[in-house]
Amino acid sequence: MSKILAGKIALVTGASRGLGRAIAERLGRDGALVAVHYGRASAEAESVVQTIKKAGGDAFAVQAEIGDVASIQAMFQALDKELTDRTGEVRFDILVNNAGIAPMVSLEETDEATFDRIFDVNVKGLFFVTQQAIGRLRDNGRIVNLSSGLSRAVGGMDIPAYSATKGAVDVLTRQWASKYGARGITVNSLAPGAIDTDMNAGWLRGNAESEQMISSSQAIKRIGKPTEIGDAVAFLAGPDSRWVTGQYIEASGGWLL
Numbered sequence: 001m002s003k004i005l006a007g008k009i010a011l012v013t014g015a016s017r018g019l020g021r022a023i024a025e026r027l028g029r030d031g032a033l034v035a036v037h038y039g040r041a042s043a044e045a046e047s048v049v050q051t052i053k054k055a056g057g058d059a060f061a062v063q064a065e066i067g068d069v070a071s072i073q074a075m076f077q078a079l080d081k082e083l084t085d086r087t088g089e090v091r092f093d094i095l096v097n098n099a100g101i102a103p104m105v106s107l108e109e110t111d112e113a114t115f116d117r118i119f120d121v122n123v124k125g126l127f128f129v130t131q132q133a134i135g136r137l138r139d140n141g142r143i144v145n146l147s148s149g150l151s152r153a154v155g156g157m158d159i160p161a162y163s164a165t166k167g168a169v170d171v172l173t174r175q176w177a178s179k180y181g182a183r184g185i186t187v188n189s190l191a192p193g194a195i196d197t198d199m200n201a202g203w204l205r206g207n208a209e210s211e212q213m214i215s216s217s218q219a220i221k222r223i224g225k226p227t228e229i230g231d232a233v234a235f236l237a238g239p240d241s242r243w244v245t246g247q248y249i250e251a252s253g254g255w256l257l
């Protein structure tokens, strides 16, 4: 049976762990060649590459500090080389802007360095990765930006700088959907609710009270899994979503409806 993303090439940022890992593995199972981006977790990224290969797919790892534009540019040079060696050209089809950080700080607790760091990784990094990617993306390509339920339901958690970065991501989604739709490129925000990844380990993992607080505020009364975000991204990265663009789509089990 032919796979729905056979012949496509995807770059997933922050694919060494958490949601990015689940997204990369799902796109690999769907037949895409996956560039597994990581920041520091090189062993974990290599493990994702091996998992995709064992499932019959193909992948390779690329590294960049996402808060640093020079590092992003160097990653795209490495990506160009790898893709040219494999395919004879630098073009690819799917960009998933997933890398992000979420320091759990309120207005009162946020110092300047923390504020700058959140915006550098979640907004500046996503912006300049997309700047590098856009000329390399094939027509009818896909961009999926990881947003958050917190850009809609801001009362859900008191982490305003993080929530504001995801609001900025949603604006960029609509801006780029409007501009690049003429090329058939779709751009959407995929917004998870709280999922048990390393990002939330400090307050959610193994904490029955937090699990109960999240589950009870959702229509579907359990904690979501990373694979459920991978599945939602697979729709937005695939051919069946060709008429969906510029949208904020929440995959949160119906959080704070």
Ligand SMILES: NC(=O)c1ccc[n+]([C@@H]2O[C@H](COP(=O)([O-])OP(=O)(O)OC[C@H]3O[C@@H](n4cnc5c(N)ncnc54)[C@H](OP(=O)(O)O)[C@@H]3O)[C@@H](O)[C@H]2O)c1
Binding pocket: 013, 014, 015, 016, 017, 018, 019, 020, 037, 038, 039, 040, 041, 042, 064, 065, 066, 067, 097, 098, 099, 100, 101, 102, 121, 146, 147, 148, 149, 191, 192, 193, 194, 195, 196, 197, 198, 199, 200
């Ligand atoms: N988990 C949730 O509940 C949830 C909810 C809503 C939205 N989201 C969004 O979903 C995305 C993924 O979250 P997650 O929970 O999977 O996070 P995670 O488990 O903490 O993983 C974060 C990933 O991003 C990479 N990364 C972080 N900072 C980086 C930097 N400065 N340079 C390069 N890479 C960097 C990490 O790479 P290395 O480890 O290799 O450095 C890692 O692969 C984020 O955009 C987040 O805001 C998550």
